[in-house]
Amino acid sequence: MKKVSLIAIDGPAGSGKSTVAREVAKRLGFLYIDTGAIYRALTLKAINEGLDFGDKEALIALSQRTDIELEDSSDFLKVYLDKKDVSEKIRMMEVSRKVKIVAALKGVRDNMVKLQRRLGRTSSGAVLEGRDIGTVVFPDAAHKFYLDATFETRAKRRFDELKKKGFGISLEEIKNDVETRDKTDMTRKVAPLKKAKDAIAIDTTNMTVEEVTKKVLWIVKSQR
Numbered sequence: 001m002k003k004v005s006l007i008a009i010d011g012p013a014g015s016g017k018s019t020v021a022r023e024v025a026k027r028l029g030f031l032y033i034d035t036g037a038i039y040r041a042l043t044l045k046a047i048n049e050g051l052d053f054g055d056k057e058a059l060i061a062l063s064q065r066t067d068i069e070l071e072d073s074s075d076f077l078k079v080y081l082d083k084k085d086v087s088e089k090i091r092m093m094e095v096s097r098k099v100k101i102v103a104a105l106k107g108v109r110d111n112m113v114k115l116q117r118r119l120g121r122t123s124s125g126a127v128l129e130g131r132d133i134g135t136v137v138f139p140d141a142a143h144k145f146y147l148d149a150t151f152e153t154r155a156k157r158r159f160d161e162l163k164k165k166g167f168g169i170s171l172e173e174i175k176n177d178v179e180t181r182d183k184t185d186m187t188r189k190v191a192p193l194k195k196a197k198d199a200i201a202i203d204t205t206n207m208t209v210e211e212v213t214k215k216v217l218w219i220v221k222s223q224r
């Protein structure tokens with residue numbers, strides 16, 4: 001089988017991993033895979049269908065009959081849910097609040113991980129970012145990173161990002177969302193957010209996107 005070069009970037013909300021992962025992928029000519037967008041798209045479908053979020057079986061069944069595609073356009077990542085562009089909608093607060101419930105289910109994750117592995121393996125090189133890439137999805141990835149920053153910095157980054165996109169959400173709401181999501185993601189039984197033993201940790205609190213990107217690229221080069 002062809003050897004695919006894979007870069008795994010994990011970390012909590014607002015650690016800067018999406019921006020950095022996309023930039024690294026762009027500069028290396030690799031495919032960019034935002035795995036959070038996949039869980040968000042599925043959550044959006046559950047909301048649209050009025051599913052009961054307490055009904056695990058229904059959520060797992062939904063993950064089996066859902067088609068999710070990612071397309072990296074020049075400006076931003078496009079996310080298609082059953083062929084419809086939902087790139088903007090998946091960033092809604094309601095999705096942010098509910099995605100952790102969907103993402104905590106083993107049956108859902110099994111299906112989503114299959115999709116992520118297929119996407120990664122059929123590329124010639126890919127940067128995948130999420131919570132469990134280095135630990136579960138591609139534990140044998142050639143390059144692994146764990147990005148983090150202080151809670152205040154991460155919440156502020158998320159606030160600025162959503163404000164720029166025109167979402168009218170207060171900093172308090174964002175803090176609340178980031179805090180509860182971190183907690184659920186880190187303490188869930190299946191694929192919790194944690195640093196893979198062999199991942200390189202980068203504290204991005206006082207770093208610009210360009211600085212983090214350069215550091216990641218430099219490490220990747222030196223590991224080749």
Ligand code: CDP
Pocket residue numbers: 012013014018035036037039040099100103104129130131132133181185
């Ligand atoms: O961009 P942000 O950090 O806010 O989150 P995201 O990457 O869009 O992921 C949204 C949620 O999906 C996370 O809070 C996790 O609950 C879940 N997720 C996951 O469980 N595993 C992944 N590999 C990626 C995301």
